[in-house]
Structures are given as C-alpha cells and as structure tokens.
Amino acid sequence: xxxxxxxxxxxxxxxxxxxxxxxxxxxxxxxxxxxxxxxxxxxxxxxxxxxxxxxxxxxxxxxxxxxxxxxxxxxxxxxxxxxxxxxxxxxxxxxxxxxxxxxxxxxxxxxxxxxxxxxxxxxxxxxxxxxxxxxxxxxxxxxxxxxxxxxxxxxxxxxxxxxxxxxxxxxxxxxxxxxxxxxxxxxxxxxxxxxxxxxxxxxxxxxxxxxxxxxxxxxxxxxxxxxxxxxxxxxxxxxxxxxxxxxxxxxxxxxxxxxxxxxxxxxxxxxxxxxxxxxxxxxxxxxxxxxxxxxxxxxxxxxxxxxxxx
Numbered sequence: 001x002x003x004x005x006x007x008x009x010x011x012x013x014x015x016x017x018x019x020x021x022x023x024x025x026x027x028x029x030x031x032x033x034x035x036x037x038x039x040x041x042x043x044x045x046x047x048x049x050x051x052x053x054x055x056x057x058x059x060x061x062x063x064x065x066x067x068x069x070x071x072x073x074x075x076x077x078x079x080x081x082x083x084x085x086x087x088x089x090x091x092x093x094x095x096x097x098x099x100x101x102x103x104x105x106x107x108x109x110x111x112x113x114x115x116x117x118x119x120x121x122x123x124x125x126x127x128x129x130x131x132x133x134x135x136x137x138x139x140x141x142x143x144x145x146x147x148x149x150x151x152x153x154x155x156x157x158x159x160x161x162x163x164x165x166x167x168x169x170x171x172x173x174x175x176x177x178x179x180x181x182x183x184x185x186x187x188x189x190x191x192x193x194x195x196x197x198x199x200x201x202x203x204x205x206x207x208x209x210x211x212x213x214x215x216x217x218x219x220x221x222x223x224x225x226x227x228x229x230x231x232x233x234x235x236x237x238x239x240x241x242x243x244x245x246x247x248x249x250x251x252x253x254x255x256x257x258x259x260x261x262x263x264x265x266x267x268x269x270x271x272x273x274x275x276x277x278x279x280x281x282x283x284x285x286x287x288x289x290x291x292x293x294x295x296x297x298x299x300x301x302x303x304x305x306x307x308x309x310x
Contacts (some may be wrong), residue, residue: 003254003255003257003258003261004254004258004262004267004270004271005274006250006251006254007251007254007255007258007271008270008271008274008275008278009278010247010248010250010251010254011251011255011271011274011275012274012275012278012279012282013247014083014086014244014247014248014251015086015090015098015279016279016282017031017240017243017244017247018031018086018087018090018091019090019287021240022090022091024236026236026237026240027227027230027231027237028087028240029218029221029222029225029227030222030227030228030231030233030237030238030241031237031240031241031244032080032083032084032087032218032221032241032244033215033218033219033221033222033241034237034238034240034241034242034244034245035083035218035240035241035242035244035245035248036079036080036211036214036215036218036245036248037215037241037245038241038242038244038245038246038248038249039207039211039214039215039245039246039248039249039252040208040211040212040214040215042245042246042249043204043207043208043211043249044208046204047201047204047205047208050201063205064202064205064206064209065191067187068184068187068188068191068202068206069209071180071183071184071187071206072184072205072206072209072210072213073209073210073213074180075177075180075181075184075210075213076209076210076211076212076213076214076215076216076217077213077214077217078173078176078177078180079177079210079211079214079248079252080213080214080217080218080221081173081177081217082102082170082173082174082177083218084221085166085169085170085173086098086102086170086174088166088169089101089163089166089167089169089170092159092162092163092166093163093166093167097167097283097291097295098167098170098279101167101168101170101171101174102170102171102174102275103174103271103272103273103275103276103302103306104130104133104171104272104276104302105170105171105172105174105175105178106130106175106178106268106269106271106272106306107127107130107131107175108172108175108176108178108179109175109178109179109181109182109264109268110127110264110265110268110269111127112179113179113182113264113265114264114265117182117183117186117264119263119264119265120263120264120265121265123308125308126269126305126306126308127305129301129302129304129305129308130302130305130306132298132301133298133299133301133302133305135298136294136295136297136298136301178268181252181255181256181259182259182264184206184210184256185203185256185259185260188202188203188206189260199260203253203256203257206256207249207252207253207256210252211248211249255271258271269306269307272306273303273306273307276299276302276303276306277303280299
C-alpha cells in the first residue's frame with residue numbers, strides 16, 4: 001500500500017510540473033529530455049554501485065534477455081510520447097482535464113491484461129461508465145484562455161478539435177504505456193522464476209533501459225523541433241528536467257513494486273482515482289481553471305467508475 005500511495009503522489013505531480021514550466025517560460029521539450037537523462041542516471045547508479053562494491057554481484061546478473069530488452073525499449077519510447085502528449089494537452093486543456101483523460105485510460109491495461117496476461121476479468125459496468133466519462137470530459141473541451149494558448153488565425157472550433165485530439169492522444173498513449181509496463185513487470189518475474197533478488201536486479205536494469213531509450217527519443221524530438229535553436233540550454237531548463245526526472249524515477253519504481261504485489265484490476269483503479277482527485281483539485285483551486293458542468297460531472301462519473309472497479 002505504501003508503494004501505491006507514493007505512486008499516486010508522484011504521478012499527480014507530472015502535469016503540475018508541466019504547468020509550472022509553461023507559466024515560467026521554461027522550454028518543456030528540453031525539460032522532458034533532461035528529465036529522462038536524470039532518470040537514467042538515478043536508475044543506473046545503484047547497478048554500478050552493486051557491481052563495484054559487492055563481490056557477489058556481477059554485471060552479467062543485470063544483463064537482460066533480448067525479449068525483455070526490446071520490451072523495455074518500447075516502453076521507453078511510450079514514456080517519452082506520454083510526456084509529450086501530456087505537455088501538449090496541459091497547454092491546451094489544463095491541469096484538471098489532462099490527468100483525468102490519462103487516468104481514465106486504465107480501461108486499456110485492465111482489459112488487455114485480462115485478455116492477454118490472464119489477469120482477473122474486469123467489471124464491465126465501470127468500463128462503460130469510464131467511456132461515458134471520457135466523452136463528457138472531452139466533447140465540451142476548449143483551449144485554456146491564456147496568451148500562450150491563443151493562436152491567431154485559427155478558429156475556436158479548430159482549437160476545440162485540437163484540444164479534443166490532445167486529450168484523446170493522452171488517453172491512448174497512457175493506456176498502452178500502462179499495459180506495456182505490466183508486461184515488462186510480468187516478464188521480469190517469469191524470467192527470474194520469482195527470485196526476489198533477481199527480480200530487483202532485473203527491475204533496475206529494466207528501468208535503466210526504459211529511461212535510456214526515452215532519453216534518446218527525447219533528444220531526437222529536440223533535434224526535430226529545433227528546440228536547441230529556439231531556446232538555448234539554460235539552468236532553469238535543466239532544473240525543471242531534474243525535478244521531473246526525480247519524480248518520474250520514483251513514480252516508475254513505485255508502480256513496478258506495487259504491480260508486483262497487486263493485480264492490475266486493483267492497482268490501476270486505486271492509482272488512477274487518486275491522481276484524478278488530486279490533479280482536479282489542484283487545477284481548480286491553485287491554477288484557477290474553470291470547468292464546464294459537463295466536465296465536472298464527467299470527472300465525478302470517472303471517479304465513481306474507477307471506485308466500482310474494486
């Protein structure tokens with residue numbers, strides 16, 4: 001339960017950090033890059049320390065099988081895409097709606113884990129309620145009315161459709177990413193035959209590969225968008241990345257540990273309901289975001305649906 005609570009707290013900080021970066025003129029593409037570089041350094045440090053300081057541990061103990069390496073690499077790319085779409089959606093839709101879309105995506109890992117990983121069958125009524133909540137949240141969505149979100153020459157209807165698309169991308173990417181994380185965790189346990197020491201070693205190696213691949217993908221995005229030309233690397237961009245990287249590493253670690261002790265159908269509902277509530281309260285009370293009554297009702301329906309999962 002402790003790992004679950006820590007994952008909820010840290011997961012709630014993602015969109016909040018992006019919002020603060022946007023408000024202070026920090027280049028979020030560079031923040032995403034430095035976030036994953038930080039996460040990679042933090043995750044590989046214990047491995048290096050164990051190999052150097054413990055004679056009973058060798059580098060071979062931390063080497064992953066090709067299948068697990070590939071899974072971790074794919075998850076790393078999904079991690080990067082998740083932050084990219086969350087950053088974009090936070091810019092368009094705010095702190096309250098973006099995490100609601102990300103967390104409503106729990107239906108994807110729950111259903112896919114049931115169908116493909118022999119996890120317990122989901123309850124279908126909550127699944128339907130979550131889909132209804134998504135429509136209530138997304139269909140009335142409009143761009144946040146702050147200067148950075150106003151695009152001259154683009155109609156309100158076009159901005160609204162782009163906002164809906166951004167929320168939809170968050171829903172899809174986070175759902176697939178959460179399922180892949182469960183696949184990674186499950187593969188690690190099977191490969192180690194349940195040995196807790198070996199599982200921990202493999203988890204550390206998996207996190208290292210995930211964050212390394214995410215770092216390389218983020219670097220590619222920065223070059224593609226010419227981020228380094230638009231904004232020089234400066235201390236505030238690095239600081240934002242370090243903060244987000246520490247949060248990201250802690251959240252991923254806690255999620256992997258919790259998934260090893262709880263079923264998918266129990267962990268993701270509890271994890272997501274916590275983040276939806278925290279992010280919604282922060283968006284409304286601290287960032288003064290205004291929601292339509294249909295969106296408020298959608299968030300409430302999502303909370304009820306998530307609660308019904310267990």
